[in-house]
Amino acid sequence: MQKNSKKVLSACSVATLLIAGTTLPATVKADSSSNVTRIGGADRYETAAKVADAGWTSSSYAIVANGEGYADALCATPLAKAKNAPILLTYGNSLNQNVLDQLKNLKVEHVIVVGGTGVVPDSVVDEIKAQVSDVQRLGGQDRYETSVKIADALGTKPTKAVVASGEGYADALSAGPAAAINGIPILLTTQNTLPDAETNYLKANSNITATYVIGETGSVSDSVKDSLPSPTRLGGADRYETNIAVLKEFKSDFGFGNVYAALGNGPVGNEFADALTGGALAAKNKNPLIITGLSLSSATTDFLDENVPKNSTLTILGGTGNISDSLADEIKDAFGKASTGGGGGGSTTYKNITSDVAKYYGPKIKEVVNNNPNLSKYFNVNDVAKDGKIILTVTDEYKNRVVDYETLFDNSDNADLDTIKSRVETAYDLANEHSKSVTIDGKTFKDYLVQEKAKGDESKFSKYIEEDGTIDSQAIAEKIKSGTITYDDYQAFVSSLNSAVKGSIDLNQPSPEFTLKDTQWKVNRVDQDGVTLYNSNDSRADNVDSILSSDSPLGTYRIYTNTNEYFVVTVQK
Incomplete structure (x- = not known):
């Protein structure tokens, strides 16, 4: 990406940009036929590590929380987004090996431990310090003080706040990705009384002029709601309807090319872990997170049918013991819209014009590739526009020169x-x-x-x-x-x-604007196998992170234009 604000691309140079990237080993397996991906390990600790693998190749920061008690970690998602950090889980009495491995693999330089010594004892912190010297603890006398300390650590002056129950995990987890994307802190409360720590925080932050109350009166009473600045209640008859109420309120912030799903209820009562760690990944990628029980609620089904394109990817968080393969299929089958959009965070119906582009621009693509020595060494264009498809086949010379590091x-x-x-x-x-x-x-x-x-x-x-x-x-x-x-x-x-x-990049500059060569089309968004690589509404920093984290040049690319149309380019061996 160059500093000038506009750059002209041919249809195939998007793929070239990715081929120029570093090829890294894949960490997530997907069923390409159904667009269902699962990120799960043997337990919540391994799942958290796999989520970190899926979202980060390196990270200066990592958040570490207790994997058995949800209370102190509920508010960590906005902090993870602010620090571009994964959330890792550890035992209460010793440091989980997955944490140590991820701190090493991601080259972490700063660790933020969430919770007081009662949930993450000093002995665990000392084990972390043996590998990472800069370790900070954010913990108070209770979960309510801890939520305020996390809010302070965001380092911003927010104008809004989320208030959720600290006596259950579901509502705060539902709000996590949306709050994180918008830089909004999450404050915890009891049902009938706003704790002193939260009251004092709101007084000290008079710039907060609006609040979102998550859940109905069984979670946060009207008396607490009415004590808050300009409150808006987002709730439903149960945790699943509340989850959907949050997604509807913040729908424009999400890209629906990928949807994350995690277990939000179960017999033990601490089935929070995958939604917590996966919520950080959902926020990083600006995708929605749905929570589900062992069966899919009608509220969730209706929302997915109305808002999520059929060809979107479903990413399941956790193993089959939490969300079975049959339930995953049921969730994916609920995707009802015709096509995924680009550009904005929300969902837009886009028309597939691949066959028209192949027909009318196929010869132009061949010409561009054949006349450009840097492109022709990578691509064989004999069948670039065959049978209404646009296919770029990597040349034998290039295939033979790729090294598996x-x-x-x-x-x-x-x-x-x-x-x-x-x-x-x-x-x-x-x-x-x-x-x-x-x-x-x-x-x-x-x-x-x-x-x-x-x-x-x-x-x-x-x-x-x-x-x-x-x-x-x-x-x-x-x-x-x-x-x-x-x-x-x-x-x-x-x-x-x-x-x-x-x-070397001025990340404060706006993202570059792309125009397809010899057309008036502007590129709103580019997805590779359902994952967004470029979005014209994202910051330059986010777009650079997306491109650098691409793990392979091969795949199916969807290029969305400003005319509410898209076309598909396949890069194959």
Whole structure:
């Protein structure tokens, strides 16, 4: 993305932009035939780790909360969004190994522990400090004080607040993603009395002139509601209707190309965990989160039918013990709208014009690809517009030059030195060629390597980078062979390069505006396999994060235009 506000794209250069990205291993498996994805582990702790894998390749911050008690963690979603951080769960008496693994994998530098010593004891904090030096605790005498401390930690001056019951988890979890997207703190209350901590917070923050009360009077009484600034009650007959009331109120903030679903009730009474950790991912991606019991409520069914396109993706949070495959199918079957939209956060009906684009612009796409040496080396365009479809097939030369980096490290014991060196050189040459196709604010791959070189001992790879941005492939191969450089080191290197890319971009500037070449169409949004990569209404920072986190150039892309139309481009081997 360049600093100028407008850039012209051909239909196929969207895919080229993604091919220029770093290929990272996939962390989530999807059933492409039904567009149902499940992020789940053996328990809530592993599920939280898998959610982190699905949403973050690296993160400066992580939120850590007790996985058994919901009270202190209920208000953490807005903080996670503000810090671009996953929420990880730990035991109450010892640090869960999944937390330690994620802190290492994500290269976390700052940890925020949510809750007092009664829920996350100092011994657990000390275990975290052994790996991450900067650890902050946000905890009060009770859940109500803790919610205020989390609100203060957002570091903003909000004009609105969400108020939800602290005596149950469902209502606050329903509000989490919407509150997070809008930077609104969540304050907890008892049913009949607003705690002193909340009262004092609202007095100290007189800029809060409107509040959303989540749940009916059984959760938050009218007397509490009436004591709040300009209150709006969002509630229903049960937690599921309340969830839908929240989604309706904030519908324009969500993109409905993907819907998250988590268990919101059960026999034990602490089935909050997947909605909590998954809510942070839903907020990051600006997608709605529905909560469900072991059967789907009619309120949820009606909402999905009226608002969610049939071709949208459903992401289930948690294992089949929480949401069975049959229930997942029932939720997906409830998706009722004809087509997903782009541009704005809400749902819009868009017309599929792929066959028309293939018919009228197919020859133009071929011409653009064939006449551009950077594109023609990647794509075979013989069947680019066949049978009313737009298909870009990756060339054999490109396929043969793609390196599986994890395999390179895992098989280093069985590979000879020359083979490892050759693969390193292939990876470098390909990345360098990519940078000639796509430059970010005028910088190329070599420029970012020069920046990495300047880090000296801070970077394990700096000693193998020359002053001009070339690499000492022989030395790197030797270190890989000996195990001195590991796959974790490579991931840290990629994370550092991604940070350098973001650091070189003026993220305060508006997102660039894209126009399709030789047309008047502006691009509102680009999705890859149901996940948004670019949205004209998102900030430049969010769009950069989305593109850098893409894990493969292959897939089905939907390009949505300002004419309420979309077309599909498939990139395949």
